[in-house]
Amino acid sequence: MDHIAAHRLDGNAAAGRLEDVFAVEITSVRATCNGCGATAAVAELTVYADAPGTVIRCPSCEAVVMRLAQVPGSTWIDLRGARTLQIPLR
Amino acid sequence: MVISRGFLGRRRDGDRGGRLPPGQYDVGDRFPVLSAGPTPHTPLERWDFTVEIGRQPAARWSWDEFQALPHEEISVDIHCVTKWSKFDTRWSGVSLDALIEAVSAPMAAFVVGFSDGGYTTNLPLADATGGKAWIVDRYDGGPLDPEHGGPARLLVPHLYFWKSAKWVRGLRLLDHDEPGFWETLGYHNRGDPWLEQRYSGD
Ligand SMILES: [Zn+2]
Numbered sequence: 001m002d003h004i005a006a007h008r009l010d011g012n013a014a015a016g017r018l019e020d021v022f023a024v025e026i027t028s029v030r031a032t033c034n035g036c037g038a039t040a041a042v043a044e045l046t047v048y049a050d051a052p053g054t055v056i057r058c059p060s061c062e063a064v065v066m067r068l069a070q071v072p073g074s075t076w077i078d079l080r081g082a083r084t085l086q087i088p089l090r
Numbered sequence: 091m092v093i094s095r096g097f098l099g100r101r102r103d104g105d106r107g108g109r110l111p112p113g114q115y116d117v118g119d120r121f122p123v124l125s126a127g128p129t130p131h132t133p134l135e136r137w138d139f140t141v142e143i144g145r146q147p148a149a150r151w152s153w154d155e156f157q158a159l160p161h162e163e164i165s166v167d168i169h170c171v172t173k174w175s176k177f178d179t180r181w182s183g184v185s186l187d188a189l190i191e192a193v194s195a196p197m198a199a200f201v202v203g204f205s206d207g208g209y210t211t212n213l214p215l216a217d218a219t220g221g222k223a224w225i226v227d228r229y230d231g232g233p234l235d236p237e238h239g240g241p242a243r244l245l246v247p248h249l250y251f252w253k254s255a256k257w258v259r260g261l262r263l264l265d266h267d268e269p270g271f272w273e274t275l276g277y278h279n280r281g282d283p284w285l286e287q288r289y290s291g292d
Contacts, residue, residue, distance in 0.1 A: 051126040052171050052252055052272055062128055069276040071289040076276035
């Protein structure tokens with residue numbers, strides 16, 4: 001095993017961390033828009049919920065910050081429009 | 091308008107069983123508005139329509155030039171992936187055949203429609219040509235309302251209505267497929283309502 005591979009783990013190694021952050025009060029998460037750099041709490045973002053999926057936009061520049069689609073058996077999430085998510089720990 | 095209402099009203103009493111794809115219901119005279127973002131209000135003097143080859147503009151029409159292109163009258167049923175269908179919708183627009191024939195793109199096998207506000211949707215060339223798709227700028231005898239995609243929208247009635255991109259500003263001809271806004275988020279890449287291709291994997 002080479003030096004790099006020894007440091008490469010599968011997703012299970014991050015599961016605890018991810019569960020910590022995804023089981024959060026999402027409305028208090030602060031998202032930074034990848035378009036204009038503005039930061040807002042999720043509760044302050046603009047949501048368009050009547051399209052096939054849910055589109056969440058920046059209140060400053062209207063760029064897409066997150067997209068969600070509920071399809072049978074799974075939820076799809078696109079976070080490309082969020083430069084960062086700041087997640088308060090409980 | 092009176093003629094149109096009579097036309098729609100007569101249809102409601104008649105046979106429509108064979109016209110409703112699986113899992114759909116008839117929304118009747120309503121025309122639901124589904125939006126993934128704010129309604130752009132691009133002034134007509136700033137509006138144009140572009141056909142790109144790859145990412146390079148190859149043809150462009152101003153609003154007035156687009157109005158001068160030969161328009162076809164289209165009366166079709168439309169089917170939204172959220173399960174409503176609407177029968178006998180009447181549009182006027184320019185066929186994609188005419189717009190694509192204006193450029194020379196022998197490599198083109200796929201089309202992406204792109205819109206004000208950043209929305210995109212993808213089509214194989216075979217679904218975009220052959221008299222199956224249009225850029226429409228009139229609905230039910232009047233200008234296309236902004237909430238329904240005006241000044242102009244795609245109309246691809248044989249596929250789910252998310253393919254009929256509102257506020258369309260151009261077509262991108264590509265030699266490869268580039269899945270669009272909903273096609274990259276769990277929705278079917280082609281979206282044939284008769285095959286009930288709602289979600290990826292259907
Ligand atoms: Zn922004």
